[in-house]
Amino acid sequence: xxxxxxxxxxxxxxxxxxxxxxxxxxxxxxxxxxxxxxxxxxxxxxxxxxxxxxxxxxxxxxxxxxxxxxxxxxxxxxxxxxxxxxxxxxxxxxxxxxxxxxxxxxxxxxxxxxxxxxxxxxxxxxxxxxx
Numbered sequence: 001x002x003x004x005x006x007x008x009x010x011x012x013x014x015x016x017x018x019x020x021x022x023x024x025x026x027x028x029x030x031x032x033x034x035x036x037x038x039x040x041x042x043x044x045x046x047x048x049x050x051x052x053x054x055x056x057x058x059x060x061x062x063x064x065x066x067x068x069x070x071x072x073x074x075x076x077x078x079x080x081x082x083x084x085x086x087x088x089x090x091x092x093x094x095x096x097x098x099x100x101x102x103x104x105x106x107x108x109x110x111x112x113x114x115x116x117x118x119x120x121x122x123x124x125x126x127x128x129x130x131x
Contacts, residue, residue, distance in 0.1 A: 007045045008053050015061050028054055
C-alpha cells in the first residue's frame with residue numbers, strides 16, 4: 001500500500017474477511033499469515049501497520065454492523081409503513097362506503113317514517129268513522 005490511508009481503507013473494505021480470520025486464528029500474527037495467503041492485497045501492508053489498525057478496524061466493524069442493522073430495521077419499518085398506508089386507504093374507502101350506505105339508509109328510514117305517519121293518520125281516520 002502506498003500510504004497508511006490506503007492500507008487502512010483496504011482493511012475497511014475487506015473488514016469482514018479480516019475480522020473473521022482474526023477471530024478464527026485467535027491471534028493477530030496467525031491471522032496475518034493466513035490473510036497473506038487468502039487476501040493478496042495484505043502483502044502490500046507491513047505487519048506493524050496491520051497490527052496497529054486492527055483495534056480501529058474492530059471499532060469500525062462494530063459501528064458498520066450497527067449501521068447495517070439500523071438500515072435493516074429502517075427497511076422493515078418502511079415496509080410496515082407501506083402496509084399500514086395501504087390498510088388505511090382501504091379502511092378509508094370502506095368508511096366512505098359505509099357513510100354513503102348510512103346516508104341512504106337514513107333517507108329510506110325517513111321515507112318509511114313518513115309513510116308510517118301517513119298510514120297511522122289514515123288508520124285513525126278509519127277508526128273514527130267506525131266509532
